[in-house]
Amino acid sequence: MSLNAKVMECAHVQENEMTRYIVDAASEVFATMVGLEIEDCYPLVEPVTQFHCSVTGMVGMAGSYTGMLSIHCPALLAMKVTSNMLGMEVDEVGDDVNDALGEIANMLGGHVKQVLSKGGLDLNLSIPTVISGETYTIRSIIDDDCVVIPFQCDGDRFLVGLTLRKEN
Amino acid sequence: MSNVLIVDDSSTMRKIITRSLRQAGLAVDNILEAGDGIEGLNALGSGSVDLILSDINMPNMDGLEFVKQARAQGCTAPIMMITTEGGEDIIGEALNSGANGSIRKPFTPDQLQEKLGGLL
Numbered sequence: 001m002s003l004n005a006k007v008m009e010c011a012h013v014q015e016n017e018m019t020r021y022i023v024d025a026a027s028e029v030f031a032t033m034v035g036l037e038i039e040d041c042y043p044l045v046e047p048v049t050q051f052h053c054s055v056t057g058m059v060g061m062a063g064s065y066t067g068m069l070s071i072h073c074p075a076l077l078a079m080k081v082t083s084n085m086l087g088m089e090v091d092e093v094g095d096d097v098n099d100a101l102g103e104i105a106n107m108l109g110g111h112v113k114q115v116l117s118k119g120g121l122d123l124n125l126s127i128p129t130v131i132s133g134e135t136y137t138i139r140s141i142i143d144d145d146c147v148v149i150p151f152q153c154d155g156d157r158f159l160v161g162l163t164l165r166k167e168n
Numbered sequence: 169m170s171n172v173l174i175v176d177d178s179s180t181m182r183k184i185i186t187r188s189l190r191q192a193g194l195a196v197d198n199i200l201e202a203g204d205g206i207e208g209l210n211a212l213g214s215g216s217v218d219l220i221l222s223d224i225n226m227p228n229m230d231g232l233e234f235v236k237q238a239r240a241q242g243c244t245a246p247i248m249m250i251t252t253e254g255g256e257d258i259i260g261e262a263l264n265s266g267a268n269g270s271i272r273k274p275f276t277p278d279q280l281q282e283k284l285g286g287l288l
Contacts, residue, residue, distance in 0.1 A: 032274040033184060085180050087187060096180065103178040106225070107273050110252020121257040127177065127227050 004145035006166045007065060011116050018115065018162070019043055019147055025111035026151060026160055029104055035084045041150040041157075048072065048148060048159060050137050055093055057101035059109035060126035065116055067164035068140065069109040073101060075132070077156040093132050102128030112162060170288050171215065173200045175208035175222040175234060176250070181273070185221060185250065185280075192281035195288045205229025209237055217245045219287055221271075224251040224262065232258075232265055239266035246287045250275070 003015045011018075023040040030038045055078040058070040073081065075093050082090045082100040090096050106128050117123040131138065140146075146163040172189065174182050182201050189196050200217065202208040204226045211217070220238070224231035235247055249262045249270040259270050271283050 029274045032276050082180070086183055099178055100180045103180050106178070107252050110254065110273065113252075114254050117255055121255065121261070125225050125252070127225065 002145075003147050003162070004142075004165055007116075007145070007164045010064075010166050013115060015147065018112075019149060021111060021115050022108065022147070022149055022160055022162060025108050026149075029107045030153070033085060033104070033107070034081050036081065036153055038151045038153045041152065044148040044150060044159075047144070047146055047161070049139050050135070051133075052135050054078075054136075055097055055101050055130065055132040056136075056138060057098075057103075057105035058129045058131070059102075059105045060129075061109065061113065061116075061123055061164070062126070063117070063123035063167070065123060065164055065166055067142070067145075067162065069105055069112055070138070070161045070163075071101060071105050071108065071158060072161070073158040074156055077153060077158055078132075080154055080156075098130040098132065102130045105130075108160060116164075170195050170218045171198045171200065172196050172288075173202065173208060173211050173217045173220045173245075175202045175205065175211075175220065175226070175231065177203050177223065177226040179203075181223070181250075188275070188277040188280050189284075191277035192284070194281065194284055205231065205234030205237070208234050209241070212238055212241065212243055217243075219284065220245050220247040221250050222247060222267075224249055224253045224258065232262055235262060235265040235267050248283065248287075 053075045056072045061067045079090050082097045085100050148161040200211045202211050206229045222231045246268045252273045254272045
């Protein structure tokens, strides 16, 4: 499992550099918007498709490249993240958690977009989509062209994934 | 009295911007919120606004179209884009449409103070 070689060649970026951009972006978002420190771990070797008691925020990319930036967060951590962002206690996965995880995905997607598209007009970000539940599966036909980075945060673990393809 | 209109489809981000404006010590008396460009235009029609902070990527009407229509309707308040969309071309399009500048998400209260201090 690795990012698509054609994408990396066209974007003039190595996979480890793209991974570093994502790690730096996530660290900045969590430090400034969430108020929590995070620590990245080595990227996974296999895609994760099944999630339990989790919340997933996703932003699609379309244009010169197609793909998806996603953040997968255990429900308890998602509530903690949302509480910090809103400055109030959140104790259920509902509209507030969905909105917060969607916005984090949006900010991370914006960073990735800046790496892939310096001008910004050849690549569009979708409005965020959020999925949550006790058990759910997310699959993409380009699951192999991705990188998934685990992060440790407040004693829990969340994942940030990037799936990309170059369009002709 | 300084009235600020925040146009962003994320209620979380509207709350963070509101809190950050207060933390930055900016002279804000009243904050109006809108969830997209259409709601933003409606808010402009219902009262005076001294500063507009708008996202770009929103459903129904995005921030670029909102800026164009706000200017076409005679809005003269400064408009700052607060967005993840940091590309030169898209920010250039926002400026050409009538925006006065941009602030990249994520941001700190200090960065808001630096960008907005002269406007309020």
